[in-house]
Amino acid sequence: MRAILPILFALVAGGCDPIAAGGSFSGDKCAAGDATLDTLTIGNAFRDLGYQVAAGVTGIAAARSQLNEMTMRQNNWTLGTYCESYCRVVATHHTIEDQSVFPHLRRQDPRLGPVLDRLEAEHHLIHDVLEGVDQALVGLVSGQDGRTELRAAVDQLTDALLSHLSYEERELIEPLARHSFY
Secondary structure, three states: OOOHHHHHHHHHHHOOOOOOOOOOOOHHHHHHHHHHHHHHHHHHHHHHHHHHHHOOOOOHHHHHHHHHHHHHHHHHHHHHHHHHHHHHHHHHHHHHHHHHHHHHHHHHOHHHHHHHHHHHHHHHHHHHHHHHHHHHHHHHHOOOOOHHHHHHHHHHHHHHHHHHHHHHHHHHHHHHHHHOOO
16 A cells, blocks of 8 residues: 555646656556546545534535535536547547548549548538537536536537438448448
């Protein structure tokens, strides 16, 4: 346990600083450290609240209110994590298409140029919409009542993706069947 404390304190003090933490580790380990700290912070908050109730410093109603707030914050963090993962999958999918699939199709059938141009332009628009979802999530997690903004951003993303995917499937199923992906 003594060996981990300097690392945890360095993570809390200044983010993930491998030098201050006494070693070097990857960004994944930094992210794992951040997640561990989040879990420890939540656990400590629950424990402290229990001590306050036991000592009579905090009433039952106030404690229930604080628990509800912590639970909602955790739910918002979980939603943010899910959305971040989904957004990463969409961005990776579009990157693969833009860098590999579309150039291949362009070489195989130059007549697809206008279709591929439109799809690439839509990728940039969808990226902007994903940024809007991210901003709405940040607002929600930071404690603002951002549910309306998040709902609007997610609706916009849904509309953009459904339209994009419908067009992509309609225009590229047959060319992909003829020319493959690469």
